[in-house]
Amino acid sequence: MRISLVRVSIIVMHALSVAADWTDFGAHEKPVSCPRRAIIQGFEKCRENSVIVIEIKGTLLWSKDIQYWLKNSLPIGPGVDQESYPPAAYQNQTTAMILGGKRLHVEGYGHGTFDGNGQTWYDFVRGESNYPNRPHALVVTAEDSYFHGLRFVQPQMWTVTVVGSKRVLLEDIYVNATSSNRNPARNTDGANTMFSDRITFRRWTIQNGNDCIAAKANSTNIIIEDSTFHDGQGVAIGSIGQYYGRFETVENATARNIVAYGSRYLGRIKTWTGEQNDWPPNGGGGGIGYVKNINWDNVTIHDGSRAPFVINQCYTNVDQANCSTSTFDISDISYKNVQGSIRSAHVAEFQCSRSHGGCDRIVFENVQLENIAVDPPVAASQYKCSNVNEPDGFKCG
Structure with a gap:
């Protein structure tokens, strides 16, 4: 299957069939849990003072269609407040997916996986550094958020890039970017931060080539x-x-x-x-x-x-x-x-x-x-x- 280009902010995760729960912490004496439903309906009821929970329980597998991604990958900026750097073309870097917002809880339970089919990219670029429009696996633009229990295997390029974010904890994350042949897994950074403040990486396990x-x-x-x-x-x-x-x-x-x-x-x-x-x-x-x-x-x-x-x-x-x-x-x-x-x-x-x-x-x-x-x-x-x-x-x- 080919996952199309995704900028995740509010509604796109529904297209990926990822479960989402919202809990309203402000309007009632007891928290009100919204059942799993269409994301737009959830936000209509829980639009204020809520925490967004995104559960990734399976594997998101990106296609091997290199030409598609070279034409359609997204610029990595700007940040969550849309005013902070980086400019949209910072370092001329792009990504296959952007996941952002405020008060997010992204949960992988130790097995929710992003598979970038990276070997296709390692063979394509043959060690060339920063090949134009070769996408990062995931860009995070978030505030007051928590990412837990995620796995990243064979990322296309950089794995997780935290951009324009504040007060984010990324915990119990696994990254494996290794090549099966002589073409190196170059530029496969486990995680990077840019234009961000108060970011914590805790209990990461990384095997990569950069x-x-x-x-x-x-x-x-x-x-x-x-x-x-x-x-x-x-x-x-x-x-x-x-x-x-x-x-x-x-x-x-x-x-x-x-x-x-x-x-x-x-x-x-x-x-x-x-x-x-x-x-x-x-x-x-x-x-x-x-x-x-x-x-x-x-x-x-x-x-x-x-x-x-x-x-x-x-x-x-x-x-x-x-x-x-x-x-x-x-x-x-x-x-x-x-x-x-x-x-x-x-x-x-x-x-x-x-x-x-x-x-x-x-x-x-x-x-x-x-x-x-x-x-x-x-x-x-x-x-x-x-x-x-x-x-x-x-x-x-």
């Missing part, structure tokens, strides 16, 4: 906790600074109680260079702003493939770039209670841009990493860095 969870432009007060990652690239801040002259920020983000297996990174901060080269989604640069108060606490990596912590201010799409041109400010970064095994002598590799004076107030505390690239294994204790001001708890080599 960032597991990333906080991107104008993400504030983000929590990632009690989660397990397989392969992939851990928690990312950015990329950010892609649009020339545009001010963006990521502030107050915490990753805690994370376990990663075979990951390339545990935590990476990436900003574009200060010089613009081409246009998004694959090109850009020259953005301004700051990354501040980012914390990793009680994080474990097993069999990591390289230094688990990276700051890269030379993000670009060209072979040779001036890596000291970014004016994006990075400060107040902490890595505490880190343990595990890696195939590197380096705990971190930090490349901070000289143009804005380097990175400030970076702290390491209680790091116990073992370098298993040598026999017998030894402690990983080296830090490779440039333009890091007054490092705390470590020494740049």
Whole structure:
């Protein structure tokens, strides 16, 4: 079956045969539950002070009709209030489905599944990054909402993208984006946030080929906790600074109680260079702003493939770039209670841009990493860095 293009706000879920319940919390002494019925009828009775419950009890399977989706996928913006960024064409990214509103409860009971038929896309793009109009699996634009017990398998591109949202908890979510052949499952981020505040990811299990969870432009007060990652690239801040002259920020983000297996990174901060080269989604640069108060606490990596912590201010799409041109400010970064095994002598590799004076107030505390690239294994204790001001708890080599 082919699921047609869906922008979910109020009535479209009925076309997908997804059950919906509404409960009125304001107008009566006792809550009044509206029975399952046509969505329009439900909203006529429960239109005020209600919580919308969307139950996904089976599998939503997207078709393999690539040409259809290339022509009909939706722009990822704007947010739920229709005034916040991103603009409709931000990063020229699109999605197969948008689910949004206020006071939503989206329930999958641990088996409600989004199947994007991703292998068709992995074979089609053959590793090309950000192929135009290759859709994300799901965009969330919500406020005061709860997403629970959902499964995402073989997403077309990015899996869950939280855009223009506030006060959203996404809990007990499973993501698996793996290729069955040599064509990589590239750009299959587990989740991303943009232009969003107070978003919590709790108890996620992710196996994929890119960032597991990333906080991107104008993400504030983000929590990632009690989660397990397989392969992939851990928690990312950015990329950010892609649009020339545009001010963006990521502030107050915490990753805690994370376990990663075979990951390339545990935590990476990436900003574009200060010089613009081409246009998004694959090109850009020259953005301004700051990354501040980012914390990793009680994080474990097993069999990591390289230094688990990276700051890269030379993000670009060209072979040779001036890596000291970014004016994006990075400060107040902490890595505490880190343990595990890696195939590197380096705990971190930090490349901070000289143009804005380097990175400030970076702290390491209680790091116990073992370098298993040598026999017998030894402690990983080296830090490779440039333009890091007054490092705390470590020494740049």
